[in-house]
Amino acid sequence: MEIEKVRMNIKCDGSGCKNLATYTILNKKFVFDSSIHLCDTCLNELYSIIGKIVVPKNIEPIYKSKGVKNEKN
Numbered sequence: 001m002e003i004e005k006v007r008m009n010i011k012c013d014g015s016g017c018k019n020l021a022t023y024t025i026l027n028k029k030f031v032f033d034s035s036i037h038l039c040d041t042c043l044n045e046l047y048s049i050i051g052k053i054v055v056p057k058n059i060e061p062i063y064k065s066k067g068v069k070n071e072k073n
């Protein structure tokens with residue numbers, strides 16, 4: 001799947017939404033290509049419901065503790 005900014009005026013595919021789409025989600029994984037056009041509001045709503053079931057992987061801290069001891073003592 002890919003997401004890209006909409007370059008022309010396309011109506012949002014959100015149910016009952018009358019806004020213009022700002023992003024298109026392209027799906028090329030199935031036999032047929034499909035795309036969904038969403039406005040910022042609907043995209044944020046989709047993101048929030050996905051966030052309820054999908055948890056991002058843990059990100060490793062920038063610096064790891066490597067057992068460095070305080071050498072002053």
Ligand SMILES: [Zn+2]
Nearest residue numbers: 012014017042
């Ligand atoms: Zn919308």
